[in-house]
Amino acid sequence: MIPAQFDYVRATSAEHALQLLGEHGDDAKLLAGGHSLLPMMKLRLAMPSVLIDIAGLPDLSGVRRDGDDVVIGALTKHGELAASEILEREAPLVAHAAGLVGDPQIRHRGTIGGSLAHADPAADLPSALLASDGWLELQGPEGTRRVAVDDFFTGYFETVLQPDELVVAIGTPRRMGAGWGYEKFTRRANDWGIVTVATVGGRVALGNMGPTSLRARATEQALARGASIPDAAELAAEGTEPVTDLHADGEYRSHLARVLTRRALTRAAG
Amino acid sequence: MRVNITVNDEPRSDEVEPRLLLVHYLREVCDLRAANVGCDTTSCGACTVLLDGKSVKSCTVLTVQADGHSVTTAEGLDGGAEELHPVQAAFRAEHGLQCGFCTPGMVMATVGFLSENPHPTEEEVREGLEGNFCRCTGYHNIVRAVLHAAESA
Numbered sequence A: 001m002i003p004a005q006f007d008y009v010r011a012t013s014a015e016h017a018l019q020l021l022g023e024h025g026d027d028a029k030l031l032a033g034g035h036s037l038l039p040m041m042k043l044r045l046a047m048p049s050v051l052i053d054i055a056g057l058p059d060l061s062g063v064r065r066d067g068d069d070v071v072i073g074a075l076t077k078h079g080e081l082a083a084s085e086i087l088e089r090e091a092p093l094v095a096h097a098a099g100l101v102g103d104p105q106i107r108h109r110g111t112i113g114g115s116l117a118h119a120d121p122a123a124d125l126p127s128a129l130l131a132s133d134g135w136l137e138l139q140g141p142e143g144t145r146r147v148a149v150d151d152f153f154t155g156y157f158e159t160v161l162q163p164d165e166l167v168v169a170i171g172t173p174r175r176m177g178a179g180w181g182y183e184k185f186t187r188r189a190n191d192w193g194i195v196t197v198a199t200v201g202g203r204v205a206l207g208n209m210g211p212t213s214l215r216a217r218a219t220e221q222a223l224a225r226g227a228s229i230p231d232a233a234e235l236a237a238e239g240t241e242p243v244t245d246l247h248a249d250g251e252y253r254s255h256l257a258r259v260l261t262r263r264a265l266t267r268a269a270g
Numbered sequence B: 001m002r003v004n005i006t007v008n009d010e011p012r013s014d015e016v017e018p019r020l021l022l023v024h025y026l027r028e029v030c031d032l033r034a035a036n037v038g039c040d041t042t043s044c045g046a047c048t049v050l051l052d053g054k055s056v057k058s059c060t061v062l063t064v065q066a067d068g069h070s071v072t073t074a075e076g077l078d079g080g081a082e083e084l085h086p087v088q089a090a091f092r093a094e095h096g097l098q099c100g101f102c103t104p105g106m107v108m109a110t111v112g113f114l115s116e117n118p119h120p121t122e123e124e125v126r127e128g129l130e131g132n133f134c135r136c137t138g139y140h141n142i143v144r145a146v147l148h149a150a151e152s153a
């Protein structure tokens, strides 16, 4: 399968990428790892007329501490997150989820910024960062703004990111020693999760239980009231509208959400 | 667009369309046919090559993304004084192939994997090759071959 024709330009800085976005308008797409965009272009589900390659931008890659947060450059690859010593110590949920994305070859190409911007409700990093109470730094023509992951996803493959904005960094509070849990239910190696559950610090995020990664609010509230893990986990699917597809029906997904939430919370408590 | 890519240690310069996939560049422009197209959907790993030493699926990389970088295919594996590279020799010794379609991808994924984890456990081998499918399903011998290659290195 061969993508439709497009022009290819390489950005040399974040400012240059923004300038190119401004010049080319809605027909242009940013290209990071290409592991969501290129498969869609090969199927001609996406036909941008211009690709703006940001993969080579200096300063947008790597993991560092900044005060109470760990800050991750948008172009950091999944494999680099999984191997990061800083994340391993201070945000192990994010490192662990990154290590479960696809397979090693995909983790050598795909980036955290691309994964969040793409906003697939089944993806691993959006839920891990939602549970972590993370944030994104977006850069646009008017400057930068910070958006909580809680406010970032608006619908199926939709976010508050504007067409003329760039995700430059992702942050998460440092949580050295905090209990965490991550459960990804798949039927075959290297599959997407049929349902995923991420938890840390009393927050619980579900993947593939609706149009976006979302919080299991009823479970969180029960935990805050002092409910037991099994009782709180029973509420995990409350208020969600999971889809039925060829992998699982909605009822089965709700069952998975309850079971995986119990496992993730038990892991976090242990 | 003009790209400068080092393919199997040889610098090349070619004029390519931006939409040319790396696997097609390797097979059709460079005439290197080891990397196969199996699924064409980033699933099977038959098209695996090394990009700057890291395994990637070349059906999901644009040639222009490899501009200024180096690519290694199974043809570029060097056995030194021996006929075969140690990973290839291990696949032969352990009968790690049947029809052979997945093999160039398996071998390149293995070379990349062992460079990151030179002394893997069996479980780590199985996880390390989870992006490569063998439709003849000869997985046991493939895993043995990888462990053999790790021991002989």
Ligand SMILES: Cc1cc2nc3c(=O)[nH]c(=O)nc-3n(C[C@H](O)[C@H](O)[C@H](O)COP(=O)(O)OP(=O)(O)OC[C@H]3O[C@@H](n4cnc5c(N)ncnc54)[C@H](O)[C@@H]3O)c2cc1C
Pocket (backbone or CB within 6 Å): A029, A030, A031, A032, A033, A034, A035, A036, A037, A038, A039, A074, A075, A100, A101, A102, A103, A106, A109, A110, A111, A112, A113, A114, A115, A116, A117, A118, A122, A123, A124, A125, A161, A165, A166, A167, A168, A190, A191, A192, A193, B041, B042, B043
């Ligand atoms: C076979 C296969 C299996 C996969 N399995 C999983 C899985 O199990 N779990 C999982 O989570 N993911 C999975 N993925 C997706 C993978 O994680 C992608 O790498 C990721 O979703 C997108 O990152 P990218 O860097 O490749 O983005 P790209 O494909 O380059 O871009 C994706 C979108 O984001 C935009 N974009 C990229 N970077 C930025 C930025 N910095 N600012 C603004 N917009 C940006 C692009 O314009 C595009 O619209 C899989 C992919 C494949 C092909």
Ligand code: FES
Pocket (backbone or CB within 6 Å): B036, B037, B038, B039, B040, B041, B042, B043, B044, B045, B046, B047, B048, B057, B058, B059, B060
């Ligand atoms: S052909 Fe590239 S992964 Fe199957």
Ligand code: FES
Pocket (backbone or CB within 6 Å): B096, B097, B098, B099, B100, B101, B102, B103, B133, B134, B135, B136, B137, B138
């Ligand atoms: S040997 Fe036939 S596909 Fe693996």
